[in-house]
Each structure stands twice: as structure tokens, then as C-alpha cells.
Amino acid sequence: MSVERGGGARVELKDVSVVRDGHRILDRASLCIEPGELVVVIGPSGAGKSTLLSTINRLIEPDEGEVRIDGEDTRLRAPHELRRGIGYCFQSLGLFPHMTVAENIAVTPALLGWSAQRIGKQIDALLERVGLDPSLHRARMPDQLSGGQAQRVAVARALAAEPRLLLLDEPFGALDPESRARLQEDLAELHRRMGVTTLLVSHDLSEALLLATRIAVVVAGRIEQVGLPAEIVRSPASPAVASLVEPATRRARAVAELERA
């Protein structure tokens, strides 16, 4: 099935800064992501996590530094062409309200000039992959979907053109805990099968610990620490990282004690 293809891109950020009104909302961020990784970016709200993500597909242009995808500077291509090769999904989804589910998913493949037949097959495959029955959902309008269904459609749209890089900005933020847990599992499964390099922004450490191959901690516009989930929990690099990790570990300890008792 076509959705199985792809593989992952390598992403490098070198000293990327974003300055607004003299204030560095992203400050010399450097990060290297290997093909097929699932890196979760965590940090307090307003730390610059979304900004970091947006510099990669140029929704926000870096004021300093450079971003390379598979070794190529992203500034060498027109932004809209660059974005056609990168899946993107964010908390408010932005499903196009005047288009059906199928039309929403078809946008990027159509922009890339895929044949109608190939697009049709891809829509069915993706809907099944995100757990929606194509015959039931293809022709629905976004306002006829539940929150969880809309979320899944948005993920399907992001995956539609078989990107080698997927950017997810708190995609499950607006969901109830149950749907959220299910979608997290589905995402982990999708990632394993497709091998697409994934960058996920979250403010939820437990989500990060569950999904990430590596975690990047952003505090006040700077990347404070990058490491395996175990490293972040065991040896936080700074007090800021520690205070971010601490509530989650305390909760985990409390649960473990209850189980022991």
C-alpha cells in the first residue's frame, strides 16, 4: 500500500533565532534529528516550542541561522513548495470548512499533480489508517465530525502526500483524555510502520515519555536539553528542566506507591 512508503528525512537546525520586537522568542536553537526519529519538544507554555516547529516549514522565517532538510537549506525553495513535502498538523486543525473530508485530504496531493485515481486510493487508505470508515466519512463536511474524528482527518491530511517529515503541534491538545490516549497509540503505531521523521510539540511530559525516541526541552526560547526520555528524567541538565520533570515523576512515584501498598 502506498502509505507504507516514504521513510524519514534528516532535519538540522543551526543557531536558529526568531526575534520579535527586540525579544528573542527563539534563541540560537540547534538540533539534529535523524531519519525516522520521533522527537518530542516539551517546555512551559510560551517557551517557543511552536515557533521552533514553524521555522522548519517556514510558517515563521528564522531571523538568524539555518534549517536544512536532508542537507538542503530550506531557503533554497519557495515556501509553498517546501511545505508540500512536509506534513503539518496543529491544535486548531484548520480543516477547510467548505470542503468534504475527502477534499481536505486531497489538497496537497492535488497540488503536487497526483492523478485523480491515485488520490482516491490514498484517501481511502489514509482514512482506514487513522481509523475512520472511508465509505462513511469521505463525503462528510468538517462540521459533521466529532472532535476526535476531526483530529484524525487532520492527521490524515498531514500524511496525505506521503511526507518524509511530519510536524505536529499539540495535535491532541483539545481532546478528552480517552480519545487522546487512543490517538497517541495510533500515532506511535503509524510512526513505527511508516518511518516518517516526526517532530511533536507537547506540554505534557507523560505524552513525551510515551512516544518519544528523544526529547528536546525548550525553556525561554533556548533548547535546554536534548536526550533520551530516561536521561531527561534521571539527570535534568538545569533547574528549569528539573522543575518541568518533577511534577510528572512525583505523580508516577505516588501511583507506584499506591500500587505497592
Next chain:
Amino acid sequence: MTEVFALAMAHLRLVLIALGVASALGLATGILAARRPSTGRVLLAFASLVQTLPAIALLAVMVPLLAWLARATGASISSIGELPALIALTLYALLPIVRGTIVGLRGVDPAIVQAARAVGMSDAQRLRRIELPLASASILAGLRTAAVWTVGMATLATPVGATSLGNLIFGGLQTRHYVDVLVGCGAAAAMAIAIDGALAWLEGRARGRRAASALPTAVAGLSIGTLWALGLGWTASAEARPIAVGAKSFTEQLVLAEVLRCAIGEGEAVEIHPSLGTTVAFDALRAGDLDVYVEYTGTVWTTILGRTDSVDRVAMRREVRAALERDYEVLVAAELGFENAYALVVRGADQSARISDLGSGAALAIGGDYEFFTREEWSRLRTLYGLAPRETRTMDPSLLYTALAEGAVDVIAGYTTDGRIDALGLRVLSDDRGAIPPYDAIVLVSARLAAERPDVVSRLRALDGTIEPGAMRAWNGAVDSGSMSPREAAMAHSACASR
């Protein structure tokens, strides 16, 4: 009925062309304004400014503006007729469309805009596939407002020489054929309701699931309509331009326009532009957009030559003729033989016989037509007689006499040839101090017609001295009482009798 249909078609043509152009301009302006807020503010301010002008003033000001432009550039721009009407209608229709576009585009959820960028749409693709469809309900609402305004405002195109349903309304008011007025208003209202209904249907679709198709449907419909309307004009202008006869906004002028039509000759294409103002008609004549109309020496003397002194009738005719030919290249082809002066008129029961009997008139309300109180005659009346009335009221000339007869005003500035003076038992006050200049009716001809059609001009010359004052008053009376149309009244003139 065929005449009403022809007028409705001409009306629809004005509306569709103006709406088509305004939509294209308005959409482009709105998009630009939504993209660049600073430019947008300037454009929106301009559109709002245009909107604050009274519609009829905006229309009227186009005539001298275009005439000036034609002189300044040497281009052949028509200052009278459809062009000034179309420009004014287009400018007027612009604001609601621009505003609807800006509001619609700015109202698109920023998340949807961000998603459109993220899926890889270029700016143009995002505009066409996402933003315009989602803004289309608002844009169509603006277009609806513009359409209803334009249909209504197009009736006011008659006084600048464009044919529209306004011809029925203005003509009917003048000649007191109120059925014409009703038919004109009813047809315009029906047209407005029909266009509004079609656009409302599209707007409904735009708010629902079919947002993507609503705007293209409107654009396609409007384009077809505009092209059809332009096509109508194309076939019309492909024929030789008819001889343009002007008429001002009162009964006598409508009758005289028909007399001119007869004199120009059978087999000549003649188009009558009714309900023009003095300056509109004269400017158009100078520019060659109007070929012939009847003017009055006193009007030329004060309004056009700007003279404040007074001379006798014969001297005035001589000087007016010389000045027009010398300074304005306008030819006086004939002196018709009657005078239609402004005169102060009172009810028959009134004691006064002379204007000086009115005293200062401090207890009186005086009525006048649109021009009278701004004219030189009025300031001369005030200086020479010391008139200082309690109130001056401007109204349509067709209403003046009734207003006087019913006591709404005490004195009116009427016209000496008006049939209603006798019919309503009114009395003309004698101008014992000579404040009001003579108003001999003269036929003015454009330099263009004189150069291109000397045969027509020589036929017009034959009108010299052919209308007695009593005959003119009788014809006016017959039209005003509703027993004859202007055309039927004109049949009594020798130029028409042979036909």
C-alpha cells in the same frame, strides 16, 4: 408598453455595466486592502467619501468634469449620456463591494489561513480556493446592497442624458402623467427585487455547503450580464449617432424638443435627452455631445455670460447671439417668437398687481424651482424691491403652481408661458422696476452640428418666429392638464403638421 420595455432594457444595461465594473474594481480593491491595511485605509476612505455625496450631485458633477477632461486631453469623451452616468453609478456601487470583500477576507479564521499555508498553497491558490470562497457570503451581501442602490440610483441618470426608467419618472412628474411615474417606479422596484433575489439565493448557498461555487456563479452571471449589456450598446453605437436634442426639466421644453424633432426632418435619427439642467445642457452643447436645445436669452445673460446689468429685449437678443458665437462657438439658429420669463405669481384673490406692492414681503413664503434662488434674478429682485421674505422654498417646477394655489406658499417664481397660471386662476405680478431680464426662447446649435449638418441647421433656422406666446401657453396647458402628451401638443406646430 414597448417604450417601457425599451427604457427598462436601457436601465438594466446601465445597472449591469456599472455593477460589472464596480465588482471587478471592488473585488480587486478589497483584496488589496485586506492584504495591505495601510493602502486599504486610503482606498476605503475614498470609497466612503464618494458615498457621502448625494447621488444626484455625483451624477451632475460628472458632466462638467468629463467636459473639462475632454477639453484638457483633446480626447473624444462624451460628457453627457451614458458615460457620466456609468462612472457615477460605478463609483457609488464600489463601497459596499469593497467593504464586503474586506470584512469577508478579514473574517476568515486565522487557523484556516495557517492550514492553507501549511498544506503548500501559494498566496494565489490560498486566495482563490480558501479565502474567497469563505468570504463569498460577505462579498455577495455587499454586491446585493450595491445592486439595489444602483437600480435605484440609475433612475437619476436621466438628468445627465442617459436613458433609464427615470425618463418615465421625471417626464411623468413634469407633465403630470402620474401613471408614468408609477410605472417607472414599479419597474425599477421590480428590477431591484429580482436582482436582489438572485443574489440572495447565491448568498444563501455561500453560507452553506456550496461556498466554493457561489462566488464563481455570481462572477459568471455578472460577466454574462455585463457583456450582454455592452453588446446592446455596441449594436446601438454601430449605427450612426443620432442627433441629440436636449430638454430641460419642464413641460414647455418637452414640447419644444418634439417641435425640434419635427424641424430636424423626417428620416433623421433623433434622440431626446430630457430633464437636463441649464449648465448640464449648455456644457454638453459646447462639448458637442448635445446638438440642439431651446434656451432663453435671460438665462444665457445671467447664468452663462454672468451679466448683472439689464438691457431691453432686442439688445439682449443681439448681444447674446454675438457672445455665444464669439466666446462659446454656439450658434443661435432661431428666435422662436415667444418669451418665457420668470415672473412672480400670486393667487388670483391676492390684492397685489405689481411686485412693488409686496413691500418687503416679510410675512410671505416664496417658492421657486431648483435654480431660481441661486440665480442673478433673485438677487436683483431683492436689491431692487427690498424683498426679504419669511421663507424661500425650493421645489420641483411641476409642484410650484399647485403649492401656490393650495396656499403652501404665497408667491412663486413661475414661468410666464405656463398653462397652469390660467388653469388655476393665478396672476402674474408686473415687474415695475425691471428686475427680471427678458427671456426670449432661442434655438441653440452646437458647432459640431453646424459644421457637419448645415442642412439640418437651415431647417432649424426656419423655426424663427413660428411660435406665438399664446400658442405656447395653450400647448403647455394641454400637456399639464393631462389631455395631451408633449408629442401630441407639438403636432399643432407647422413643422410637425406636414407629417
